[in-house]
Amino acid sequence: MKFLFLGVLCLCGASAQIFASSDPEISMTTPQIIQRWGYAVEVHTITTIDGYMIDLHRIPNGKNGVRTANKPVVLMQHGLMADSSVWVSNLPQQSAAFLFADAGFDVWLGNLRGNTYGMRHKTLSPQNPAFWKFSFDDAASTLPAFVNYILQMTNQQSLNYIGHSQGALMMFARLSEDPTFAQKIANHFALAPLGTMNNVKGPLFTMAKTLGNLTQDQLFSLFGAGQLIPRSDLVNQLKTQVCQSGPVCDNFLFLTSGSPSASQFNISRLPIYLSHTPSPSSTQNFIHYLQNINAQGVVPKYDFGNAQLNIAKYGQPSPPLYDFSKINAPTHLFWGDLDVFADKIDIENWLLPILNKQWLRNNIELPNFAHMDFVWGLNAANQVYMPIINFLRGAQRQQPIMG
Template structure:
């Protein structure tokens, strides 16, 4: 069973148990939010329900995508009159969204912990997820809207949001924390546009996905389908797993304690098995927001990395590669240009981001400031955002490192 099947099953459940999306409630009135279950809440609603201030910002990329960002400017536990708070930007992985940084709740989720420590927290949403479906000229119903992979997310999305945040906050640089595809985007940007390296004070790479020759997950089967050529490009220019923001209450039945093993196994087959860190009560909330949408082309581009073992641009096939790149093969990303300080974090049971592949990445980067393994043998790819003990296993050390860096 692969990631495609996982998302198909989840999307099928959504189809049968779909409810309408709720609009964002005014942050000055939490009474309505307190009555709503978390699986029905958007990211801003969840943040407001938990008593934190939240702002919604939009940045437009040079190719016309309008990206939504969710900001937690301060914590109710901190002095909100303080100015010049250090800025931290959190970027989610494939099929995820900003909500994954807050889904564990106050005192546990990384976004809240960072706000509590005095950081100005910004949560990104890559093009094609449920919060970033607007464009200056295109709509999600048009195939051209979906003609992107994580390459465009790195070359267009990240520059747009980083420049917006720095202008808004009047800061010189940001702390960057990326998970999975969020790390891929960072390495695409800083390798192709090295002038952006100075805009990152420190990058924390959770489960980095760059080299993928040692993937143990069933998602590795994607490599066999990562074909190239004109017909393949036309096929891949489509949306995938385009979801609503909420599920109906039936999801509570579909993935309650009696069926926890079935629903959790769908995640474990992709990320690696770690049932002890997945809270059964949290599972319906997670599946209410995942998958959050992306393009087929992004998935296929990862399949190409698995097939070739290289970190390179999208392979259109030799004929089209000559047209686009002037070479038969797609050019590699120049990791030697990534001069921003980077600290890598791995899970010992991560089926997507292996220690072997991360060590290869480590050897290519000129400014590595740390390589770390989470001290739990079963810690998997999804645990970086959803593990119930992520605070003690990972987040506390990360925040301490950031403060001392």
């Protein structure tokens, strides 16, 4: 099975050598990494309607560029259990944020409630389980605050959005419920896009099917009542499906969503990846993913596991479904044939048929791309980022991207 490169990595005994690295980026924040490579950086804090204080990281110009007004804007949004660092984790000539900044874009890197740069709240402490009562539904509802703030700061009418994994799902969810929001999204580039997840492979699929009949209380006991903290025995069970030992095998994000493919993996950067990911998330969010995997051909909102709680939240005993056919912003799909999380079957049999063809600008399948290759893979610069940059530089928005 082409599930993870982790098995090869662990079996070859590379882990000890990898973690002997003294790269300073291991202990740097995203803004510090940006500054290390000679780029200007700004930190902007957004306060959501429900009180979360989240940092956006901005690169206003390229390394050798002059800061000017009215530059095209791009907002990059990370995936599950990640943060803004994924866009700057490789070398400048390989990292999306640096490439777009050098190409003349005003680059904004999003974060989310609960991750490294979203650990503050007006009234709640992260030690309070109430702080962690959110899922990707709430992440989607945060997007207007991000977009409105960025457009105000840049004096623009719309921006370009690049979402990886959950980042793409967030935009799909928001657009499906708010048709006016599309007026602010010039283009949505969905990398490793998530919709239905019936065909997820590997440990995450096994976990969803095994735990599907557990109650909410039992699931919170397994993963932590607030912040996602899987029990060690559960992690050990997952490890046996992938690899036997080594620090990389203890990384919950790698175990559940996969690592870059072997052909694109820059092993020298692994200490940086593992020092920043997984970034904290909530158990409720993870449970929502398990629910989505067990849903049959639909994308439901979070199920509280109780009809009365669902009625209180949604006005009905079961959670409503997102309707992706209502998405009305220019959409560009980039997905990989080795992706175990955004699976080929789910994309071809569900996402593509349901999206309105009027708004689907590009559908690009990339060979030898796994889920994390879209942010960490060595080929992403030439096969994903530069094609998007060239498309956005073009005068004709309808011009297709050649994968």
